Amino acid sequence: MKKPKVVVLGAGYGGLMTVTRLTKHVGVNEAEITLVNKHNYHYETTWLHEACAGTLHHDRCRYEIKSVINTSRINFVQDTVTGININEKKVTLSNGELEYDYLVIALGAMPETFGIAGLKEYAFSISNINGARQLREHIEYQFATFNNDAEKKKERLSIIVGGAGFTGIEFLGELCNRVPELCREYDIDQKNVRIICVEAAPTVLPGFDPGLVDYAVNYLEGKGVEFKIGTAIKECTPDGIIVSKDDKQEEIKAGTVVWAAGVRGNSIVEEAGFENNRGRVKVNPHLLVEGHDDVFIIGDCSLIINEENNRPYPPTAQIAMQQGVTCAKNIGRLIRGQDNLEEFTPDIKGTVASLGEHNAVGVVYGKNLTGTKASIMKKVIDNRSLFLVGGPGLVLKKGKFKFF
């Protein structure tokens, strides 16, 4: 009898969790498991703001996939997914194709620019290791060039962060720590540097308790961040951005523009023909796509509704990992012909946004936290995701311990 083929696309939080759990729920002879990923490494998406700012080396934010999977059980294919053919049950890759009996789509998010002109061309995003290295070096190059310009241009040292959501605020926190280092390295008076956060919504960190929002804003403003709230970016140009507030337009020149104001699901999911909303597909409680009992979608490409407020859960690493656990169980049951599939319910343990290395704001088990306590909890959360994927060994190798 032929073993069913399980193909998992993406080795992010969701995909990696799925394959590591699959080897527990599925016997050696029960399935052939293949994991496909563009790179030979997994990276911690939720740590990228640190690599982008240059406060944490990118090698601390990634680890080799083969170091955490059982390679005698899982066939790892390093390749880029170019398409999914649901009818033929095939996945096409840059260098080949794969057939599947069960498919797990865990391809992650892409930046959503909402059609704002110039963002794709001129703004950086916080989305992967290659981009993080480039952004880090781009910022550093602006500082390295400043004193060497015949006519010193202050705007070269301005950094605009589009978006005051979770990622934007965390990136601002890192920048506040990094800029003084860069000023020392390149003999620059910090008065020449501007960090500007532009947010179209009426508030910073939407969804957070107002007390936590105030704490974060006051802290970042104290470090020199200028907030422009209720202000929309109309266009990004090679020289900076054009914003609009109350119908008044203004140009803000800047050497660096970072777009951190939104993500969408993966375009592969749209092209595959699933009913979707910006690349996110509503999945059933078993994490299966409606009408396709062999296709799971988890992580940032999946859409699940929070019944408390009837709005979608935001795409987070926490949910992706929990979905991976359920998905692995359900694949095991499907393979064995069982129909008692587990229903997925997110278990939100907490949400903490860091404000640099030693500060943070957030909610853990329903309790608001700020300052050192929140910062410690943030590191506990970061270490926990390592633990879930790679056990104590990975925590020791890549964990964050230097609390003070």
Added chain:
Amino acid sequence: MKKPKVVVLGAGYGGLMTVTRLTKHVGVNEAEITLVNKHNYHYETTWLHEACAGTLHHDRCRYEIKSVINTSRINFVQDTVTGININEKKVTLSNGELEYDYLVIALGAMPETFGIAGLKEYAFSISNINGARQLREHIEYQFATFNNDAEKKKERLSIIVGGAGFTGIEFLGELCNRVPELCREYDIDQKNVRIICVEAAPTVLPGFDPGLVDYAVNYLEGKGVEFKIGTAIKECTPDGIIVSKDDKQEEIKAGTVVWAAGVRGNSIVEEAGFENNRGRVKVNPHLLVEGHDDVFIIGDCSLIINEENNRPYPPTAQIAMQQGVTCAKNIGRLIRGQDNLEEFTPDIKGTVASLGEHNAVGVVYGKNLTGTKASIMKKVIDNRSLFLVGGPGLVLKKGKFKFF
């Protein structure tokens, strides 16, 4: 009686040596000494190829001027010299002017581009700390960007070095050590990187023994450097360079072009009206400008003829420092009305070109050296220049000791 005013322009090897020796040859009440320099630091011009490549941090290549001069004896003015008025005995600065009774011009060299189109605009040079930091970061940014480009462009990783003289060869040696580090940092296969040295003259390291030249070329070629000898750069463009050999033109695309093929004296010297050759002024044996018994010119702006071959000595740190010693003595004698001025004769102890951290070629006390021995001698030479200016304390602070 008014104390004579001694003004020294430039805190490079020559100027710094002059002021530190002046305080020994001139009493507290005999003269008022002023040192003018653009930055508050001195930098080791002969180490800049390392800072440019990124193999030695630029802070290792510089030290605060006030840390090596006696500030109770020497008035340090941080300002940029904008002109010299010999008739009025005045020096104009960006933010003021200074009168002098004795002037020492030690303003150093500038890159000489021989009128080659585009070099000033698009090529980097190895000439100061600000430029070194920018070049280091420019190269790193090319590597950081490579994997993030939609279409990977190998030429982004090509580095062209114009000139196979002393500086060009030393910079190539550092690049050979730096490139593998950059490839590891940015996940790049080193096969994608090209290091190309273009030299118009028929040989590498002109003036060196052919055996040493062969050693250097073989070593660098073994590390991957491509030499294009007898090849002239016709033009530098934003995309690379256009070269010409035997009337055949060729374009070489490169993300980085570094011009290391020549220096000239300072333009301030030309503008001051001295008879000069590319900013270098022929001085008399006392280091005074002919016809101006109150103006000394030392270092890269001075021209002295080697009577053995009737050609000018190349501008080196070694000669500049020796000139500083003679210059300080002669100022002391002039102030005291003595006419027994010392005649300057260069005492060439050796010339060693480094090939990265652990290799070098050169001549020391007439003996040809290669490999580890030459590399150790190079570091002895580097430490000696620190010792002469700042004594054992400066050697301990900034010296190069890690031989192996």
